[in-house]
Amino acid sequence: MKFEKIGVVGCGLMGAGIAEVCAKSGFETIVREVNDELLEKGLERIGRSLDKAVDKGKLEEAEKDKALGRLTGTTDLEDLADCDLVVEAIVENLEQKCELFAALDGIVKKSGVLASNTSSLTITEMAMATNRTERFLGLHFFNPVPVMKLVEVVRTIMTDEQVFEETKELIRSLGKEPVSCRDNSGFIVNRLLVPYLLDAIRGLEEGIGSVEDIDKAMQLGCGYPMGPLTLLDFVGLDTTYFIANIMFEEYREKRFAPPPLLKQMVLAGRLGRKSGRGFYDYSKG
Numbered sequence: 001m002k003f004e005k006i007g008v009v010g011c012g013l014m015g016a017g018i019a020e021v022c023a024k025s026g027f028e029t030i031v032r033e034v035n036d037e038l039l040e041k042g043l044e045r046i047g048r049s050l051d052k053a054v055d056k057g058k059l060e061e062a063e064k065d066k067a068l069g070r071l072t073g074t075t076d077l078e079d080l081a082d083c084d085l086v087v088e089a090i091v092e093n094l095e096q097k098c099e100l101f102a103a104l105d106g107i108v109k110k111s112g113v114l115a116s117n118t119s120s121l122t123i124t125e126m127a128m129a130t131n132r133t134e135r136f137l138g139l140h141f142f143n144p145v146p147v148m149k150l151v152e153v154v155r156t157i158m159t160d161e162q163v164f165e166e167t168k169e170l171i172r173s174l175g176k177e178p179v180s181c182r183d184n185s186g187f188i189v190n191r192l193l194v195p196y197l198l199d200a201i202r203g204l205e206e207g208i209g210s211v212e213d214i215d216k217a218m219q220l221g222c223g224y225p226m227g228p229l230t231l232l233d234f235v236g237l238d239t240t241y242f243i244a245n246i247m248f249e250e251y252r253e254k255r256f257a258p259p260p261l262l263k264q265m266v267l268a269g270r271l272g273r274k275s276g277r278g279f280y281d282y283s284k285g
């Protein structure tokens with residue numbers, strides 16, 4: 001099939017990045033948010049990111065204008081009806097995602113493919129909310145989307161082989177590298193990454209080192225680009241908390257259980273960069 005128009009649902013941290021990459025790569029792109037204020041905020045985020053790319057000499061001004069010309073925002077789900085692919089990037093909550101996919105199934109043309117950017121839910125659970133289980137898969141992008149090369153392409157036992165292969169080809173045309181994953185909570189990356197991040201919080205709780213020293217240790221000792229607590233602030237502590245709960249529920253293994261400090265920080269509104277404070281203070285920019 002030919003992918004020409006791509007819909008993205010949710011224009012937060014991930015949805016904005018996915019929409020930016022699709023528009024930059026030449027696809028007609030439409031992104032949906034729940035209200036005008038959030039839509040405007042998301043589109044501003046994309047505009048700033050494209051401006052930064054121009055400032056850094058990575059993108060021509062004319063290419064930026066073309067990308068913006070291919071991008072539209074909407075609050076109306078019906079506007080996604082003629083999309084060849086819709087990528088969902090809303091909050092990590094099964095009920096909300098299933099409700100959305102059931103609605104999309106009734107709106108998007110029958111030949112359209114539906115995909116979720118979920119971090120930890122199983123694709124099968126969401127596919128079952130639709131009547132197009134063979135045209136449903138996982139497309140797991142990484143944060144920050146414009147920079148990270150990987151996309152996990154996830155098939156369920158119901159996904160059509162041709163749809164799977166064609167979607168992997170589409171991912172390559174977005175300048176990304178696909179890896180094939182079988183549907184399981186956390187796919188490949190989060191299955192390995194999430195226990196590590198949660199262990200860093202447990203280490204902090206146990207007093208193995210300060211926030212700064214835990215991060216410095218993993219950066220300088222293992223060559224990681226960010227220490228685990230910086231990365232947690234970057235991902236969002238609310239999102240990490242949802243992910244940990246989902247993976248713990250799925251596997252019933254302690255390594256996926258959210259540590260009490262994570263829950264306390266989420267309850268206190270310390271969500272990381274997005275709220276101005278997490279393990280670090282970002283309030284002064």
Ligand code: CAA
Pocket residue numbers: 049056058118119141142143144145146147148190225226231235
């Ligand atoms: N948007 C676009 N470009 C960005 C960016 C953003 N948000 N943030 C950084 N960049 C670009 C910069 O412009 C810069 O480009 P050039 O080298 O061409 O100038 C490049 O990325 C490096 O940026 P910086 O020099 O500012 O900073 P850095 O060297 O510290 O790199 C980073 C920033 C790429 C984010 C790096 O720290 C990194 O790779 N961190 C780890 C990210 C990671 O692990 N992501 C996965 C999170 S888990 C996940 O996504 C899955 C899930 O389900 C939760």
Ligand code: NAD
Pocket residue numbers: 009010011012013014015032033034038089090091092093096100117118119120140141142143234235236239
């Ligand atoms: P976020 O909170 O930054 O953004 C979610 C956005 O979705 C919000 O702006 C919200 O208003 C919007 N939204 C909620 N319901 C909606 C609906 N019905 N229609 C349209 N918009 C709706 O969250 P995020 O970090 O972008 O995460 C989104 C998804 O991507 C989650 O499933 C998350 O697990 C996954 N993910 C996150 C990361 C990360 O590093 N944060 C990485 C990979 C995957």
